Amino acid sequence: MAIDLSGNKRKGALELPKTATGFDQVFHAVRARKPRYDGKLPTEPRWRSDFVLQDIKPPTLKLQDFGYEAGELNRGYGTIDETALAGPTQLLTPEGVVSLKGVCDKLEAYAGSSEFIVTRRVRGADLMSPFINNMIRDRNFLLACSRMVGVPLIPHPLRTPTVQINYFEGRSGDEREIAKWHRDGMDYVFTIQLNDASEYEGGRFKYFQGRTDDFDGVTESDERIKEAPCDDLGATLFIHGSHMYHAVTPVTSGRRVTFVLSLFCPYFSSQDSNTFWHLAGDDGILATIPNWLRLKWPTKNPSIDFSLRAGSPAITWSDLQ
Template sequence: MTGYLAQPLAFPDKAPDGFEPLEKEPEFDPRRHLQIERPDRVESLRDFGYSEEDIAACPTDFAVTSIFRVLSDEGVACLQDVASQLEQFTTSNARIARNVRGGVYRSRFLRDLCASTDLTEAMSEISGCPLLPHTLPHQQGHLNYNPLEVGKNVDKWHVDTLRIDFVMFVTDPRSVEGGEFEYYRGTKHEVEALVKAGKPLDPAKIVAPDMPGPGHAVLQQGNMVVHRAKGLRAPGRRITMVNGYVPRDITFPDFSRFDQLSLVDPEAVASAEYARHVAWMARERLQAELNSISFEGNANALADRFAKHATLMAETADQLRAAGTGQLEHFGDG
């Protein structure tokens, strides 16, 4: 199955129960609200110390970018308005004290921003990987708000439950003390080994990019780059948005981590989103299969390929039955 790029999955035509839409919000206009610039620097997974075997399982060898602009001043103002309205719906989990997931069901502005073809094409170009807006709506436009307790980290050291995403400041990072976004310039295997040994992360490898203002972002291969958000050192307001993508090349192993998502999102919603995601992935993989079958094929080889599709369905069933039974994974506060 090569040379096939998956087609988008339509956004659900009905919101889950309890996700009422905002009554009044701005209308997204990419011509006015986007101001996408290109990062000066793009680092690779090799720069972080990953092996060729690790990289081969990824859709791109890109790791993280330098800071670049995404939103115009007007776009920032609109997103700040929406984020303020959504703040009443914050939830918490073992990693994050206050966040809003599923905001794309409540806010049409947020949904249209995350689904913007201009934005998706730019992220594809920067990452070196054809992308689509994430097929799990809860992985689009995720908003993190600072804890009400000064000094408590916004998020712990972790890797993401998706492959490609950007972290963008909604509020002005220069208006608060602390709240830095940081990433570790090493492998997740290294971090895991350090944590298991009870050792601190190497401070020389911790990078805190200097954010020049709101509407600026870092793009990363989130499941490979260990990162966190520090707490504020004085009272203030800090909001970031994380927007996720899936590779259009669906031959790479999936990295949706339903076992983790079912612990932080409403179980019924998380299960339905995951089922739609896997059904989409299976549909696209079967379409790629249909396009590639030839009369010169070998029966056993074809059988092996179809056995992989059957395995995907069986593993998905097992994941759904085990929803909510795992533990939330992270590397702590360092």
């Protein structure tokens, strides 16, 4: 029998709550505040392009495996945008992972609290860290990510939610730090594990292998609830975040840190899944308005225009061959 965060027993219910919708989502947007940052990040290592591993061939699932029809998916340029999940796999060298971990550990001092999706996190980390900024705009890195998914990707033009670092400390009862059941506003989401599973208890990545519109009423015993075994330091998992409900079980002891990166396919820009209120629920209304207008502004050449906005090289279809 599962127990919710308030301690009430609910037969068969999911252990973790689902994110707010409707009026409650608007309420979160009104309360959200801009992250604090004083610009005094301690010295960090330099990003190197050779931190990226080559010839990554992770196991994959397609969105059709989640119940979506091919006709519902983005398509163009001879490609169907159908990758639902890829990995876990190693994307960075051991030295690259250790360097990223050191940077994210230092940024924990700027972590804010939230009741919307993830309890404690840093948003907009690439705006704070030159290492992270250079990493996610490195051509080798973007090519590796693009090849995992099968579509050209660049850093998301919405800067604040592009890089989020999640921090979980082992706690009990109502003070547990959680990632609720949710789907992302972003389509292309990569998570890099920054602790080995031997360092903590709990903290399991769960996902619902079904359509998002079939999630309501799902119970803990539903066979469609799966786990992605991200146990190793540096384990990297891609999910098509907007098409998949997912959550992280509470860490009951130890410490778990994850680096979450949202990328963007400029060729499918008109089909981007972001909604205003989903973004505002994390960042607040005033912070979201200028970002939202920037994302939705009409473009004549999306691949070039969005690459310039993101400050990154343009990745093309021919690069994926």
